[in-house]
Amino acid sequence: MLDFSASYTDLYQLTMAQVYFKTKPKSVAVFDYYFRNNPFNGGYTIFAGLENILHILENLRFTKEDISFLKMHDFEADFLEYLTDFKFNGSIFSVKEGDVVFPNRPILQVTGNIMEVQIIETVLLNILNFQTLIATKASRIRHSAGARILIDMGLRRAHATGGYFATRAAAIGGFSSSSNVIAARDFDIAASGTMAHSFIQSYTNELQAFRDFAKTRPKNCVLLVDTYNTLKSGLPNAITVAKEMEKRGDKLLGVRLDSGDLAYLAKATRKLLDAEGLAYVKIVASNQLNEYVIKSLNEQNAPIDIFGVGTNLVTGKPDAALDGVYKLSEYNGKARIKLSENIIKISLPSKKQVYRMIDDHGMFYGADVVGLASEETISQMLHPFDSNKSLDLQNFTHEVLLKEVMTNGNRTIEKQTVAEIAKYAQTRLSLLPEEYKRFQNPHIYKIGLSEKLKNTRDRLVTEHKF
Ligand SMILES: Nc1ncnc2c1ncn2[C@@H]1O[C@H](COP(=O)(O)OP(=O)(O)OP(=O)(O)O)[C@@H](O)[C@H]1O
Numbered sequence: 038m039l040d041f042s043a044s045y046t047d048l049y050q051l052t053m054a055q056v057y058f059k060t061k062p063k064s065v066a067v068f069d070y071y072f073r074n075n076p077f078n079g080g081y082t083i084f085a086g087l088e089n090i091l092h093i094l095e096n097l098r099f100t101k102e103d104i105s106f107l108k109m110h111d112f113e114a115d116f117l118e119y120l121t122d123f124k125f126n127g128s129i130f131s132v133k134e135g136d137v138v139f140p141n142r143p144i145l146q147v148t149g150n151i152m153e154v155q156i157i158e159t160v161l162l163n164i165l166n167f168q169t170l171i172a173t174k175a176s177r178i179r180h181s182a183g184a185r186i187l188i189d190m191g192l193r194r195a196h197a198t199g200g201y202f203a204t205r206a207a208a209i210g211g212f213s214s215s216s217n218v219i220a221a222r223d224f225d226i227a228a229s230g231t232m233a234h235s236f237i238q239s240y241t242n243e244l245q246a247f248r249d250f251a252k253t254r255p256k257n258c259v260l261l262v263d264t265y266n267t268l269k270s271g272l273p274n275a276i277t278v279a280k281e282m283e284k285r286g287d288k289l290l291g292v293r294l295d296s297g298d299l300a301y302l303a304k305a306t307r308k309l310l311d312a313e314g315l316a317y318v319k320i321v322a323s324n325q326l327n328e329y330v331i332k333s334l335n336e337q338n339a340p341i342d343i344f345g346v347g348t349n350l351v352t353g354k355p356d357a358a359l360d361g362v363y364k365l366s367e368y369n370g371k372a373r374i375k376l377s378e379n380i381i382k383i384s385l386p387s388k389k390q391v392y393r394m395i396d397d398h399g400m401f402y403g404a405d406v407v408g409l410a411s412e413e414t415i416s417q418m419l420h421p422f423d424s425n426k427s428l429d430l431q432n433f434t435h436e437v438l439l440k441e442v443m444t445n446g447n448r449t450i451e452k453q454t455v456a457e458i459a460k461y462a463q464t465r466l467s468l469l470p471e472e473y474k475r476f477q478n479p480h481i482y483k484i485g486l487s488e489k490l491k492n493t494r495d496r497l498v499t500e501h502k503f
């Protein structure tokens with residue numbers, strides 16, 4: 038995986054850490070990671086990036102270059118000495134990577150020395166916010182695509198090295214393969230691809246380009262048919278090559294449509310291929326696809342077998358970022374709060390646990406309950422702000438969501454492959470009722486608080502009122 042040094046952080050984390058070093062170096066803090074809104078106006082979010090965070094935190098050190106750089110930024114010698122020996126020794130409880138998550142409840146909770154937990158904030162948010170955004174986008178695209186093959190083609194359009202993690206997150210959200218070689222190598226994702234227009238342009242003759250290409254790819258040859266004219270040139274040439282391949286005992290895998298009316302062209306292409314006895318040749322479509330275009334193409338009965346998606350997937354278009362935050366909820370054993378004019382933005386104090394309510398059929402009921410970590414059982418959930426609303430929880434199975442994943446800087450869970458995480462995401466999504474998955478005005482997944490947590494929060498709100 039790409040290397041991260043501990044200077045992959047914001048300067049203010051180090052500036053604050055130096056003060057902690059001088060004034061309270063042994064203090065222990067608890068931080069919560071959560072986000073405030075599901076991206077894409079959707080009804081759910083897929084949590085991704087945890088495995089990378091565990092790996093990064095186990096190996097996080099300041100290099101000699103980091104220390105030399107910080108020397109030039111007014112940090113003092115004793116603090117730089119501390120940074121030279123820096124290691125993350127904290128503990129983490131987290132939702133399982135790939136799980137379906139919702140706003141305003143902890144997804145991950147970090148406990149440790151205040152300097153350490155402060156310094157890691159930036160890398161943690163950077164990795165989790167991005168991958169969670171892209172995994173969610175990918176799962177929406179998967180929802181539209183049904184069982185068809187989805188190829189990630191986004192590296193060239195990604196925000197620089199973000200493309201590396203976008204490919205990983207796309208696989209977690211349900212993509213079948215990727216054109217991204219380095220990410221496929223590092224995360225054991227299937228690599229796949231077709232050909233570019235430049236390859237055909239480099240020949241004077243499209244047919245010759247197809248012939249040469251087919252010879253080197255006898256088993257997985259996909260020909261791009263729209264360079265000059267899809268139906269009058271690309272497709273007839275592809276059919277000629279498909280028949281030549283048959284004579285050699287090979288089979289053309291597919292043709293790719295990359296412009297024009299994809300439904301119309303796919304239908305015309307299918308008809309021509311079938312009429313030539315080439316029913317096995319698949320149709321690949323690309324060109325600024327997203328969950329809405331793919332849904333529309335399916336509604337038009339476009340006979341497309343494989344979708345290639347780039348820009349919209351890896352940039353999380355139209356949402357620039359997941360609004361995930363990392364807030365202090367406990368300091369040296371004492372509950373802490375962050376107030377806000379906006380009631381929904383008031384943070385939840387203390388070390389907490391999150392329970393998912395499961396109904397009689399084993400499906401997600403539609404509510405998560407947040408309580409204090411110290412509470413044994415929670416029999417009733419209270420609405421976070423409306424004191425008239427509560428729900429009795431006796432009839433549900435309470436599933437514990439936050440589990441220990443790291444203790445004293447060492448991971449405590451087995452390493453998980455991307456394929457395993459993707460499978461888990463799929464299983465969890467299958468437990469989420471359809472109303473939460475629709476694109477327009479999805480159901481809102483409820484959050485409830487235990488009485489003890491609500492009382493703790495309300496007490497702190499009163500204490501800090503001006
Ligand atoms: N049948 C269809 N139904 C809905 N959307 C479609 C259909 N066919 C294509 N699209 C989408 O419409 C958009 C067309 O974009 P644009 O006009 O830039 O393409 P183009 O002119 O065909 O391609 P290019 O500019 O690459 O030659 C793309 O996002 C494409 O995925």
Ligand SMILES: O=P(O)(O)OC[C@H]1O[C@H](OP(=O)(O)OP(=O)(O)O)[C@H](O)[C@@H]1O
Pocket residue numbers: 190191193194232233234235295323324325326345346347348349
């Ligand atoms: O449209 P996106 O969803 O971002 O998908 C990726 C696009 O990238 C490629 O185009 P590009 O023009 O870069 O190269 P090409 O000549 O190989 O088509 C490919 O042909 C797709 O159209």
Ligand SMILES: O=C(O)c1cccnc1
Pocket residue numbers: 190191193216229230231232233345347
């Ligand atoms: O393999 C492809 O067809 C491909 C890869 C990257 C970008 N566009 C297309």
